[in-house]
Amino acid sequence: MGGAVAALRASTDNGAVTEGRVDLHTPQRQGTGLWSNRLVFVLALAGTTVGLGNVWRFPYLVGEYGGSTFIVLYLGCVAVIGLPLMVAELFIGRRGRRSPVASMSAVAAGEGRTGVWTAVPVVGLIAGGLLLSAYSVVGGWSMAYIFRSALGTFDGMDSVAAARLFRALTDDPERMLAWHTLFLAVTMLIVSRGLRHGLEEAVRWFMPLLLGILVVLVVYAHHSPAFPAAASFLLRPDFTRMDVGAVLAAMGHAFFSLTLGVGAITAFGRYAESRVPLISTAVAVVLLDTLVAVLAGFAIFPFVFQAGMAAGGGPGLVFQTLPLAFGAIPAGRYLGVLFFAMLCLAAWTSAIAMLEPIVAWLSERVHIDRGLATSMAGVVVWLVGLASVLSFSYWSHIRVMSNWPGMLGGTVFDAVNYVATNVLLPAVGLATALFVGWRVSTHTVRLEIGGRIGYRLWLILIRFVTPLAMLVVMLQAAGFLRPLLNLE
Secondary structure: OHHHHHHHHHOOOOOOEEOOEEOOOOHHHHOOOOOOOHHHHHHHHHHHHOOHHHHHHHHHHHHHOOOHHHHHHHHHHHHHHHHHHHHHHHHHHHHHOOOHHHHHHHHHHHOOOOHHHHHHHHHHHHHHHHHHHHHHHHHHHHHHHHHHHHOOOOOOOOHHHHHHHHHHHHOOHHHHHHHHHHHHHHHHHHHHOHHHHHHHHHHHHHHHHHHHHHHHHHHHHHOOOOHHHHHHHHHOOOHHHOOHHHHHHHHHHHHHOOOOOOOHHHHHHOOOOOOOOHHHHHHHHHHHHHHHHHHHHHHHHHHHHHOOOOOOOHHHHHHHHHHHHHOOOOOHHHHHHHHHHHHHHHHHHHHHHHHHHHHHHHHHHHOOOHHHHHHHHHHHHHHHHHHHHHOOOOOOOOOOOOOOOOOOOOOHHHHHHHHHHHHHHHHHHHHHHHHHHHHOOHHHHHHHHOOOHHHHHHHHHHHHHHHHHHHHHHHHHOOOHHHHOOOO
16 A cells, blocks of 8 residues: 555656546646745635634633633643644645545545545535634624724713614624625635635735734734733733633634634645645644734733723623723724724635635536636525524524533524534544544655654644544533533
């Protein structure tokens, strides 16, 4: 088997067919092209990981579970969960040079494995579609709040008015539908334009803009009288809060914050040059993702504290807590515009990454051009998103999965997010670790990743540590561990 794989690898330069199998390393034959350079590739991967979790949830978790000690704990969890899985997904994408489903099928066939493994990325695409349908709703909120801030709606607002403003948006299905449609339409337009004129152009503009806005907010926040309190909240070690709950929170965030399982990393990996080192690229992406999350904390909490508000509330109150904060500080109107523009850009980069693998699979499966595939996929996601739109108004009385741990009678919007993030994605992550770690030959993986110390450490993690950690993440995400450990 090793000789066959080596022979297959040796034929990559000329696109030959070796021993009856199609060469997996011919992106031009698949019509995919390659990223212009490694920096664009890193920014594209970072764009898939930067989202609402970075902007609000990560800083909140840092303050909740011990400050800088939680950051160290989080990075440790990323090292054993996020990094190995990201490298595994990049390996599948670059090895197959196709959509996530076709790449998994090609890698499995090349290793003589059963085609049942193809079901893994299929589940990931379903999860990604569900997430995108709900994510588009939240992205629409971000767009709407850019204009609300620009018009001075937040000025002098109190907590009752902030809650009423948000309810006025969510209770109006026509307005919600309009923003949901606009956000998804922009996402579809970018994805339909392909690698060079769509994905890469979005990366070149959106990520620098996002990072630039974040830096501006941090610089302004540095002059706030509440900045020292925010720095202490984020970075001051508090070992009394480091318990089992902190470990579980770090493990869960290490998986979910990197957008693993939806096929986005695999889809972007197909465009990577063969010379790009996968492990060091994944490390760069994780560090950039963590840096954005930490900077977001320094950009947000000085304003929150300056307005005399508590840091609690988590990600669900971002559209009520922060408008209140921006309305109570000087130049809050302009800061609000910048913040929600940054949030919208973060939502778009993640949405593009979630739609891309679906479009790639559909265009290959049905043999249609990218534009038509994008339209078909976008319409389906838009239709599914209607359930989330209506769950805040006409369907607000519908409670699903009320007996499931952690749901407690959530809406359709809550159920869509719960099933995708807490059931489907952890299962995909566990299956990916088992496939790459145990069902793909070490020789094949070494050819793609390299045979240095980093590879050997990665192999140990993906085979033994990551699957066990993913099992814990699955149980925790599904709500089964917290009652057992008395964490509720």
